Amino acid sequence: MFKVLKVDHIGIAVKDLEQAKKFYTEVLGMEAMGEEVVAEQKVKVCFIPCGDSEVELLESTSPDGPIAKFIEKNGEGIQHIALRVDNIENALADLKAKGVRLIDEKPRYGAGGASIAFLHPKATGGVLLELSERK
Numbered sequence: 094m095f096k097v098l099k100v101d102h103i104g105i106a107v108k109d110l111e112q113a114k115k116f117y118t119e120v121l122g123m124e125a126m127g128e129e130v131v132a133e134q135k136v137k138v139c140f141i142p143c144g145d146s147e148v149e150l151l152e153s154t155s156p157d158g159p160i161a162k163f164i165e166k167n168g169e170g171i172q173h174i175a176l177r178v179d180n181i182e183n184a185l186a187d188l189k190a191k192g193v194r195l196i197d198e199k200p201r202y203g204a205g206g207a208s209i210a211f212l213h214p215k216a217t218g219g220v221l222l223e224l225s226e227r228k
């Protein structure tokens with residue numbers, strides 16, 4: 094059993110993190126948190142809190158990373174939506190049993206120490222979904 098709690102964040106693929114950040118801070122007047130490199134995902138990210146959710150800006154750190162590939166194919170824009178779950182191990186076991194195509198069968202390291210796992214967009218109606226649990 095698991096529960097989806099809220100939209101944790103919206104992941105936006107950008108070419109230039111500093112430039113993208115400026116739009117959110119200087120034009121929209123939002124406050125950006127610090128940057129973090131998540132090596133396993135080949136990204137540098139910056140979170141911008143927005144009420145109970147956050148915007149995650151993602152810049153690729155390598156031409157063969159998922160963000161670079163996404164931008165090559167689609168240009169900059171929304172790359173994934175992350176849903177906060179109460180128990181990611183239970184969520185993955187439950188979804189696997191339901192035959193949902195998982196990208197990650199086991200939780201991986203996410204920004205800020207979250208446990209994350211991705212569901213394939215072909216299994217979700219065209220949206221790359223990230224599950225995220227924060228302890």
Ligand SMILES: C[C@@H](C(=O)O)C(=O)SCCNC(=O)CCNC(=O)[C@H](O)C(C)(C)COP(=O)(O)OP(=O)(O)OC[C@H]1O[C@@H](n2cnc3c(N)ncnc32)[C@H](O)[C@@H]1OP(=O)(O)O
Binds near residue numbers: 205223
């Ligand atoms: C730091 C962390 C955090 O929050 O803590 C993060 O967010 S890391 C965020 C970055 N990390 C990730 O995205 C990791 C998980 N992503 C992946 O493993 C990959 O990007 C895949 C989603 C499997 C896509 O891989 P790849 O680009 O090699 O596949 P592909 O181009 O052949 O795509 C297969 C089909 O899926 C579609 N597709 C690909 N990426 C998509 C996306 N982001 N949203 C919706 N659909 C997408 C393609 O259009 C294609 O459909 P058609 O066949 O119809 O054309």
Ligand SMILES: [Co+2]
Binds near residue numbers: 175
């Ligand atoms: Co994310």
